[in-house]
Amino acid sequence: MKLIFSLILSWLLTTVFAGADDLEDFSSLKDSRPNVIFFLGDDQSRFNHSTYGHPSIPTPVTEAFAKESLVFENAFTGQAICAPSRTMLYTGLYPIRNGCFMNHTQVRPGIETLPTLLGKLGYSVILAGKSHVSPDRSFPWSQRFSPVPKPGASRKWIPLQEIDKFLTNPGDKPFCLIVASEFPHAPFMEKTSFSPEEVVLPPYAKQSEAAKKEATHYYANVEQKELEFSALLELLDKHKQSEDSLVLYADDHGLERGKFTSYDSGLKVAFMARWPGRITPGRTKALVSFADFVPTVIELAGGTPEGFDGKSLLPIFSGQNARHHDYVYGVTVNQGTLGRHVFPQRSIHDGRFHYIHNFNTLEKLSRDKEAGKEFNFFLQKGAARYPRHREEMLFDTQTDPHELTNIANNPEYVKIKDDLKAKLFRWMKEQNDYLSADGPIPFLETKERFTLDKFDERNPIPPQYRGSLKGQKINPHSATQAR
Incomplete structure (x- = not known):
């Protein structure tokens, strides 16, 4: 028994002092x-x-x-x-x-x-x-x-x-x-x-x-x-x-x-x-x-x-x-770019599994239509740019580093997907994100040349939608201000 106790004590002391050495090395950089x-x-x-x-x-x-x-x-x-x-x-x-x-x-x-x-x-x-x-x-x-x-x-x-x-x-x-x-x-x-x-x-x-x-x-x-x-x-x-x-x-x-x-x-x-x-x-x-x-x-x-x-x-x-x-997180906002359109994304990564939530997809707009929601040209235009994107995407970057196979609907990964999704939306709330799980997708104020409803060769929108968002755009800083 004394021998066992002595060995345990020796191991504990070695561990403590090894940790102290590591801490000293770290502290020396500060x-x-x-x-x-x-x-x-x-x-x-x-x-x-x-x-x-x-x-x-x-x-x-x-x-x-x-x-x-x-x-x-x-x-x-x-x-x-x-x-x-x-x-x-x-x-x-x-x-x-x-x-x-x-x-x-x-x-x-x-x-x-x-x-x-x-x-x-x-x-x-x-x-x-x-x-x-x-x-x-x-x-x-x-x-x-x-x-x-x-x-x-x-x-x-x-x-x-x-x-x-x-x-x-x-x-x-x-x-x-x-x-x-x-x-x-x-x-x-x-x-x-x-x-x-x-x-x-x-x-x-x-x-x-x-x-x-x-x-x-x-x-x-x-x-x-x-x-x-x-x-x-x-x-x-x-x-x-x-x-x-x-x-x-x-x-x-x-x-x-x-x-x-x-x-x-x-x-x-x-x-x-x-x-x-x-x-x-x-x-x-x-x-x-x-x-x-x-x-x-x-x-x-x-x-x-x-x-x-x-x-x-x-x-x-x-x-x-x-x-x-x-975890690390990702943000995508395609308003305010030369290719201006509405296709916001948020993502979370644990080093292996990468979950991406697409907020404006044809899949989601189809559900909105069935629910009787009003058609919106700019949301439809943004979603149509990515016809193959599902609302939820999950990738195992260990086996699929180029993210070619979406496994979000694979029953084997449902728990992983749901856990990452919950953590993502919690983080978004902490960041004062202007998006939420079931909320609207707002139109953001941008510089004039990136305006969604401005007609030019990069943005050939029909006449009835030109200038149609006047008074409907929100200030990005105000919308994400800490509350």
Whole structure:
């Protein structure tokens, strides 16, 4: 008996002290105040990276960077479109909560953002490259370096000269440098060195020769982004920032069957973190979110992150935790875009199962018709764009990573679906979402050129519906204001 007790006591002491060592490692990252450099690509799906398994995409720079980094297998943005994704990254809040849940719209008044939050902790916060967040007063960058023209490129490049100048004399403060590329976003390069035979398209894409030929020009844009990232890494080496700085790589969201949707091809992103001597290179399946970035850098800077939708990644960086979030969420709002229509989606992901709820489908409108509800042209028009979409979609991303088979109606998965659905609608209520399970789908106020009832070549609506929504649109911020 004494021997058994002694062995148990020895095991307990070993466990406690091992935990203490782990905690010490984690604590050592807090208030370490490193320089932070974050490179952000534009319109590149996680699936379009050799690091994540693509056989032919030209991503040698990110692949080499990944070998020196902690690579996140399950990283997500909250909305697959430029402004909402970036705003989420810079606020630590999901799009509905921060107010920017349509493209080309502003954050809610009073929302504090990365430059303000880190500025209070003594950091300089610089944006170099693409912005696509507004209003300017809500994003008071310490310095702002605009993209620059580059001969032969289809888009402007990151401002390497300005970055070089800054790194030569960054000042006495630690800094957070956001380097936001415009690549591989369209327009694509006219000249390409790639051939259609090299192209490998995802299984949900058209496998035509024309599609592969178009993809060669997308590959050329990916190559431009890789050249930019390589040039940035060289500058970090030149200015001796590579060894002591936390360097992050991510893309804002996916493109094909990704942008403007809630599929993994839109929301699931490449995300990598390199910090020599502090982060052990490898791969993690921890479920993480763009909302985690702000809490992470606040904790690195010595602050206490409070009130965010995300939480600090330092326990993941240190290896103390293997898990992070239980769930991440997705938002899709197609009002306020060039292809303006009404097809809102919300989603929840547990790292394996992904549940998507489509609020305006032909299936739902058919039920409404049977119930005697009045026909609405704009709802019908939006639903008709997605004739194969069911109201509920569930995917097992472990066995079906490209989300080709909807198992929502499979009796074997009913419990999983119902549980995820309940948690999704609970989260929506917490976020003050303007949508609910059985409520109406409102029409949102947008900029004039994105108005649903405005006629133009992109929106050829019949005469009787032009201007017909006057007085029926609601203010997005008012509709989602905390109550």
